[in-house]
Amino acid sequence: MQAHPHTEQDELKVMGAKCYQCGKCSAGCPLASQMELSTSQMMRQLQLGNYDAIYRSNSLWVCVACETCQSRCPQEIKIVEIWDTLRNRLFADKKLQRKYATKGAVRHILLAHKIFLSNIYTFGRIFEPMLAAIYNLRSGDLFKDASKGPSLLVKGKLPLLPHRINGIKEFQRIFKNVEKYRAQKG
């Protein structure tokens, strides 16, 4: 039997305190069967400040932010906002990533998001063929959806040449400025 971990009150714990564990979020979640902790269990861990359990679970990354939970929450908890903050923290912290996001589904999902972002950073818009190709290369899942590649090309679904926006410099500066701003704030 493990003692309840106790941590200091923080902003997220305060937001989570409203949860009374009715489970309406978990009941409607389309991806609940894939989550290691259900939405309400995640909220419970948050109430205890057990961030280790939260990050150890794959749930944050299985979630696609479909907002079903939040739109039905009887306590009007901003669930997606809370989860975004948790995800933001991991994104911003290499140490956390090394600890929690190097294996299994979490690694793949995180990778996909990162590749997506670097894709738009490069072009200003998404260039879909590159997106899929790089993902497959980096994830080691070389032939995933490859069977569809040719048919997508034949059907004209995939453009052959990327489009780069004119204002790409200022667009990229937004990314850099965000990084800089975060670095300043510590």
Place this chain on the structure above:
Amino acid sequence: MARIGVFICWCGENISRTVDVVKVAEAMAGVPGVVTSVEYKYMCSDPGQKIMKESIKNDALDGVVVALCSPLMHEKTFRTAAEEAGLNPFLLEVANIREHCSWVHENKEEATKKAIAITRSTVERVRYNLQLKNITVPITARAMVVGGGIAGIQAALDIANGGHEVVLVERTPSIGGHMAGLSETFPTLDCSQCILTPRMVEVARHPKIKLYSYAEVESVSGFVGNFEVKIRKKARSVDTSSCTGCGICQEKCPQKNIASEFEEGLGKRKAIYVPFPQAVPNKPVIDRKHCLYFTKGKCKICEKVCGPKAIRYEQEDEIVEERIGAIVLATGYETLPATFFPEYGGGRYPDVITGLQFERLASASGPTSGELKRPSDGRRPETVVFLSCAGSRDLAKGISYCSKICCMYVAKHAMLYQHKVHGGKAYVFYMDVRASGKNYDEFVRRAIEQDKAIYVRGRVARVYEKEIEGVKKLVVKGADTLLGEQVEIVADMVVLASAVKPSVGAAALAQKVGTPYDQHHFYSEAHPKLRPVESNTAGIFLAGAAQAPKDIPESVADASAAASKVQILFSRKEMERDPYVSMVNSDRCFGCFSCEAVCPYRAISRKEIKNRSGEVLKVVAEVNAGLCQGCGGCIAICRAKACDLAGYTDQQIFSAIRGFNTTSTYEEEVVKK
């Protein structure tokens, strides 16, 4: 020179934790006119009161300030004590340093400063307090009960059996309320109508009860002991004195497909109808919105078939006036309609029903004669899912509170269902089971252990319809939070234990009566523990679910309590009232009578000032102290500064204002010391 005593309470630690009461006492001791300033651990205890009483005598005090909890708690206690010590009770004032100070501030220095300011201001105010005497007013020993459900019925019978006349006003065509529509009652499973209808008949026959059914309160004026009430008797279109209640009109009426309110929309009624067979009065009413004669101008079949010629198409609403001494509000509750739950398909799927609808399906007198059948196709439901907390404890739906009765009736429903459909499956989704009455938890256990109701801890996210093998089923998507898993149940019927809320019009009635209500429109009690059936308005009492969600035994207990409060009031011929009434200085008054226009109590009359030879010199305003309620509206409007309010005079208030601010430098010195 004033001789003022200041008595400061520690209230154990309640005040002393954040207010340095010793410093407050020191500070007050230095105020001019204060001859004694002491603090004590529990001022309201006997020894505490004794300190004050002895000081009143020994120090010959002519003003007292007690600094402690809210005056709503103990003003009366200390004024009585002061009177016992020979001081006019209205020379004592309370400085509220607990609710308004020690409980709401953490910083001791700041709280102490504020407590000093509050007490000082009260000292300044009390200098100008006048010796007042309570006012006596006569009492009309006649009660009005609004609402003819079980609470109203019980209150009316108790008051009437106590020997006083009662006027019972019911909005619908019959008394009986929700209880008349219930199947069986928890935790005993006795039949609701069997225990209720004898009471309804007793009301009808009672010589001291005057029943106005199909009637509403139009307006209320006056005050405790002396209310004047106007009641609107809505046009029934039937002369109740000549109608024999034979029922032939209802039988012959061709308009037959109107959703019955009594059957919660699951059954039909005619355009001329008695809501249910045991209705009291057992006289029909014409629903003019659906009557062919009223809508199309022809038919009149009811008139033709009526033997005693009791149909009155031309009847109009009638306003009657009643003089009343006390009012009991027992306006009851309603529940959220199924349409309030789009995620559960309420209103879209006919087999998603509310708890009250289930009561009708399970009732032997209901539309299916007690056989459980689906509203959509009449099939026997093999699986039923009950959802508790449908809308209750749900901020997103605007209801923060627990509806209290659902846990019990859901268990009852699961049980009744099991008794009626052998081998059927009953699922109950719940967040908590709150069964805290006598034999209540045992009842819930019985539903689970003997009647095999499957309780699942979690809320349901969604219900949708799906045709399976030619039958429309309801797919219920819930969670079992104890397992941390999703649950999907294919059901035939879903019953929503939808939240209890006050009846429509509860707030409007409260405004007519002048009594407070909370944000949900439940009536506010005068004190949550010690005065649960009294409102803050003298002479207005509360019973049943109009005050908060309640079950039958609680509503009945409330009603009897309210009835006994009414009888206490009626046990005297006249009563004493606070002397806070307006006074007119006739020298200053020049007779503009602006006060007359703003007075809500018609307490201002005109008085002629005559000289010796009888000539009228001027006409001035005069206050009838029996009618004046002391709102002070006349004073603020008076341009001549001729009016003032006893207990709240301009001088007292100006002095209190000064009291707050003159303390600044002084209070700082004391606190820093």
Place this chain on the structure above:
Amino acid sequence: MDIEKREYAYYPGCSLEGMAKEFDIATKEVFTRLGIKLSELADWSCCGATAAHYKDRLLAYALPARNLNLVGKSGKSEVAISCAACFSRLKTTTMQLEHDSKLKAEVELVLEEKYEGGVKPLHILEILMQSVGTARLQALVTKPLKSLRVVSYYGCLLVRPPEVATFDDLENPTSMDKIMECMGAVAVDWPMKTECCGASLTLSKSDWVLNLVEKLLREAKDAKAQVIAVACPLCQANLDMRQIDLQNQKRIDFKMPVLYFTQLMALAMGAQKEKLSFHRHLVEVQSTLGAYLNQ
């Protein structure tokens, strides 16, 4: 009802340049027929989609803010959006920046320009229902999709969160159904209108998406639908493309064409089938829609 607008700024979104090109073509076709000009925003950029708000809340508001400013600079106050996800990101940004002055200051800092505000993002479904109206839509139908059984699939972001997607009912949206009825089709009620398809997981966890998609398709089949109408490129991609995987991996062939609702509209309004790029779909369209295509 609003007085009908003749021109809107138009934000197609990344997918409509690539995988969902046919959505772009069909939408423009419908609006041209309605006499409404959609002027594509010059040099628009990605809204950041899900990835941006997973990474950094500030980035997630700054990327749409850049585009909202572009709308303002083009002299327009309303921007029409086809993609449900882009619509959600842009509208959420306008709402957040309106009442969170701290966030607005942060966004302006990283944008290196003022956020002007005052731009109203509208989903094309919203424009068609609220500004154009069903009567006018109906008047343009020349080849009604008679007896074609269509289920409308709204997905997540056209209805959620309800404070952002305000133009339809959260639990039972009907705008697309109504439009389909106007087009002469049979709008079939089904329970999966707003259940999620798995969205962005399609890249990384396609097996999970497959399960969700299978459930949706099965319900559509059970409702005897012939076609699924959608308004979101990601929903379309998942529902269409994953049917091939279902064939390959599970030997289930739903043969359920998944079409953008504007494609169906354009068809009913008499557009040439060649213009509507039905060939771009992975699930064969011809055999289901044949009768309507060859009218």
Place this chain on the structure above:
Amino acid sequence: MSMNMNMKFEPKIMAFVCQWCTYTGADLAGTSRMQYSPYVKIIKLPCTGRIDVQFIVKAFEEGADGVIVSGCHPGDCHYTSGNYYARRRFEMFHELMSFVGVDMRRIQFAWVSAAEGRKWAELVNEVSKRVEELGPFNVFHALREQANELNP
């Protein structure tokens, strides 16, 4: 009013409240142990209809930096119409005060019912913060001193 410049400005705010709604609402804030700013002090009146505009003027004269007037919600007046008359009177008062140059942000009219302890606490905090930002009401206090010099 003299102020020690080394000290933090502690605004004096006087609240005129009716005994039925707001006074009881403030009691509820107490019983619920809600913590709020200590600068507001209450004067209890039977009804906001009793409030003479002179009370407000007097409060400022006596050194107040802000004033709250709070009673029952419209339609909820214990005396049926007192708060309605009060409101009409304050409309006129409002114009008069603006005309003589009083910053109306120093006066807050509100409705707080007996059930709204939370609202009372929020009201107090909001007004305290605002008045703190506005600083001491020296203009008015100086006026009083001038008046005193004229009529010693």
